Amino acid sequence: MPRSSHLWAALKFIAPLALLLLLWELLIRTFGVSPRVFPDVESVARAGFESIQDGSLLRHTGASLWRVAVGTVLAILISIPLGVAMGVSPAVSNFLTPLFRFFSVLAGIAWIPIATLWFGYGFGAITFVIFNAVFFVVTYNTLLGVASIPLPLRHAAASLGASKWTMLTEVLLPGALPNIVTGIRTGLGFAWRGLIAAEMIATNVGLGYMLFLARDFYRTEVIVFGMVVIGILWLLLDRLLLAPLERATIERWGMVRKA
Amino acid sequence: MKRLVLKDLSKTYFDPYAGAHVTAVQEVSLEVKQGEFVSVVGPSGCGKTTLLNMIAGFIPASGGEILLDERAVDGPGPERGVVFQSFALFPWKTVLENVAFGPKIRGLSRTEREKIAREYLDLVGLANVAERYPNELSGGMQQRVGVVRALANNPDVLLMDEPFASVDAQTRMTLQEELTRIWQERRPTIIFITHDVGEAVFLANRVVVLSKGRILKEIEVTLPRPRAWDLLTEDAAFKALSGQVLQLVRSA
Ligand SMILES: Nc1ncnc2c1ncn2[C@@H]1O[C@H](COP(=O)(O)OP(=O)(O)OP(=O)(O)O)[C@@H](O)[C@H]1O
Ligand SMILES: [Mg+2]
Numbered sequence: 242m243p244r245s246s247h248l249w250a251a252l253k254f255i256a257p258l259a260l261l262l263l264l265w266e267l268l269i270r271t272f273g274v275s276p277r278v279f280p281d282v283e284s285v286a287r288a289g290f291e292s293i294q295d296g297s298l299l300r301h302t303g304a305s306l307w308r309v310a311v312g313t314v315l316a317i318l319i320s321i322p323l324g325v326a327m328g329v330s331p332a333v334s335n336f337l338t339p340l341f342r343f344f345s346v347l348a349g350i351a352w353i354p355i356a357t358l359w360f361g362y363g364f365g366a367i368t369f370v371i372f373n374a375v376f377f378v379v380t381y382n383t384l385l386g387v388a389s390i391p392l393p394l395r396h397a398a399a400s401l402g403a404s405k406w407t408m409l410t411e412v413l414l415p416g417a418l419p420n421i422v423t424g425i426r427t428g429l430g431f432a433w434r435g436l437i438a439a440e441m442i443a444t445n446v447g448l449g450y451m452l453f454l455a456r457d458f459y460r461t462e463v464i465v466f467g468m469v470v471i472g473i474l475w476l477l478l479d480r481l482l483l484a485p486l487e488r489a490t491i492e493r494w495g496m497v498r499k500a
Numbered sequence: 501m502k503r504l505v506l507k508d509l510s511k512t513y514f515d516p517y518a519g520a521h522v523t524a525v526q527e528v529s530l531e532v533k534q535g536e537f538v539s540v541v542g543p544s545g546c547g548k549t550t551l552l553n554m555i556a557g558f559i560p561a562s563g564g565e566i567l568l569d570e571r572a573v574d575g576p577g578p579e580r581g582v583v584f585q586s587f588a589l590f591p592w593k594t595v596l597e598n599v600a601f602g603p604k605i606r607g608l609s610r611t612e613r614e615k616i617a618r619e620y621l622d623l624v625g626l627a628n629v630a631e632r633y634p635n636e637l638s639g640g641m642q643q644r645v646g647v648v649r650a651l652a653n654n655p656d657v658l659l660m661d662e663p664f665a666s667v668d669a670q671t672r673m674t675l676q677e678e679l680t681r682i683w684q685e686r687r688p689t690i691i692f693i694t695h696d697v698g699e700a701v702f703l704a705n706r707v708v709v710l711s712k713g714r715i716l717k718e719i720e721v722t723l724p725r726p727r728a729w730d731l732l733t734e735d736a737a738f739k740a741l742s743g744q745v746l747q748l749v750r751s752a
Binding site for chain 1: 556557558575576577578580581582584586588589590592601602605606649650653
C-alpha cells in the first residue's frame with residue numbers, strides 16, 4: 242500500500258472518533274450534565290493520565306491480558322488436536338457438531354456463575370471463563386475445517402505415500418487452518434467480553450474490576466476511561482493480529498471458507 | 501516385470517435409500533503389464549470409479565484380489581499414483597511444492613526433490629509457474645500439475661479417473677496428446693478411466709469395456725504412435741475402432 246492510502250485509512254478511522262468527542266463535549270456543556278451521570282472529555286483524559294502515573298492502569302491491564310493469554314493458549318493447545326481428531330472421522334464429527342455448536346453459542350459469559358462456584362473468586366474462575374469461550378469455538382471450527390477438507394485431497398496425500406503424521410501436518414492442519422484462525426478470532430471476541438464481565442464479579446484486579454470499583458465511588462470518568470481502554474485493546478488485538486492472520490491464510494490460498 | 505492383476509474383483513454397496521445391496525463391480529479379472537496403457541470405458545454408473553477406487557485402495561473390495569507385483573494391495577500407497585478428476589492439488593502448497601510432495605515424503609532433500617519437481621514441470625511446460633499457487637492456474641494447467649505430481653513419485657501404476665473431463669474440449673485434446681507423448685517417453689503403466697470412447701481409443705494400447713460392473717470386452721489398439729488428433733480424426737482404423745467400442749458401450 243502506498244503511503245497516502247495508509248494516511249487515508251487512518252483518517253477514515255479517526256474522523257468519526259473525533260466527531261464523537263466533539264459531540265460529547267458539546268452535549269455535556271449545553272445541558273450541564275453532572276459528572277456523576279457522565280464525565281466531560283477532559284476529566285476522562287485526566288483520569289487516564291492519573292491511572293497511568295500511579296501504575297494502576299498497567300496493573301489492571303496486565304492482569305486482564307495475562308488471564309486472556311493463559312486461558313486462550315490453554316484452550317488452543319487442547320482444542321486443535323481434539324478438533325482434528327474428531328474431524329478426521331465423518332461419523333464422529335457429524336455426531337458431535339451440534340453439541341459443539343451449542344456450546345459455542347453459549348460464549349463466555351454464561352459460564353461465569355458455574356466458574357465462580359467451582360473455582361471461587363479470582364484467577365481460576367476468570368481463566369476458566371476465557372478458556373471456555375475459546376475452547377468450544379476453536380474446537381468446533383477445527384472440527385468443521387478438517388471435515389470440510391475435500392476427500393480427494395486426503396486420498397491424494399495417501400497415494401503419495403503420506404504417513405498418519407504427514408497427513409496431519411501437511412494436509413489436515415493446513416487445510417483446517419483458515420477455519421482455525423476464524424475460530425480463534427471469534428473465540429477471543431467472546432473471551433474478551435466474558436473477561437470484563439467476569440472481572441466485575443469475581444476478582445479484585447483487572448479492567449473489569451477497575452470499572453466496577455469506580456462505580457462504587459461515582460467516578461464516571463474512570464468508568465468511561467476503562468471502557469475506552471477495553472475497546473482500544475480489542476481493536477488493536479483484532480486489527481493488528483487476528484484479522485491480518487485470517488486474511489493471510491484465506492486469501493493466499495484462495496480458499497473461501499465460512500465458519 | 502511388475503504386473504497388476506485383478507482376480508474376480510467385486511464390490512457391493514449398501515444403498516440406505518433403497519434398503520438394498522447394489523453390485524457396482526462384479527467379478528472383474530484383468531491383467532495389466534508393466535508399461536501398458538489401458539483405458540476402461542463404459543456408461544455412467546457401470547462401476548468405473550468404484551473399480552479404480554479399489555485399485556487405489558480408497559475403498560475395500562467386497563471380494564476377489566488385487567495383486568501388484570504378486571503382492572496384495574491394502575489401502576492407498578505410493579506405488580499406485582492417482583490423478584483425480586477434481587485435480588486435488590493442495591491449495592496451500594505452491595505448484596512446485598505440490599509436485600515435490602511425493603519425493604518429500606520419500607525423504608529426499610529439498611534440493612533433490614525440487615530438482616525432480618522442476619524437471620517434471622518442464623515436461624509439461626509449466627516451469628514458469630512453479631512458484632504460483634494452484635488457484636492462480638487455469639484448469640488445464642492444474643491438471644498438468646496433477647499428472648506430473650503423480651509421475652514425480654515414480655509409481656508402478658498410474659490411475660486416472662476421468663482426469664480431463666472438467667476442462668474445455670480444446671485443452672482436453674492438448675492434454676491427451678501430451679499424455680501420449682509422456683507415456684511414450686517414460687512408459688509408465690497407466691489405467692485410464694473415461695466415458696469418452698474417442699479418448700479411450702486415442703490414448704490406449706488396450707480398451708476395456710465395462711458394463712454393469714462386468715468386463716464386456718477387451719480390444720487391442722494397434723494404432724501407430726505418436727498419436728495426434730490432426731492425423732487420427734480422419735483415420736479409417738481409428739474410426740473403425742471407435743465405432744466398434746461405441747457400439748459395445750451403447751449396447752451395454
Ligand atoms: N458409496 C456408494 N454407496 C452406494 N452406492 C454406490 C456408491 N458409490 C457408487 N455406488 C453405485 O455403484 C454403481 C457404480 O458407481 P460408479 O461411481 O463406480 O460408476 P461410474 O462408472 O464411475 O459412473 P460415472 O461415469 O457416472 O462416474 C452406481 O450404481 C452407483 O450408484
Ligand atoms: Mg465415475
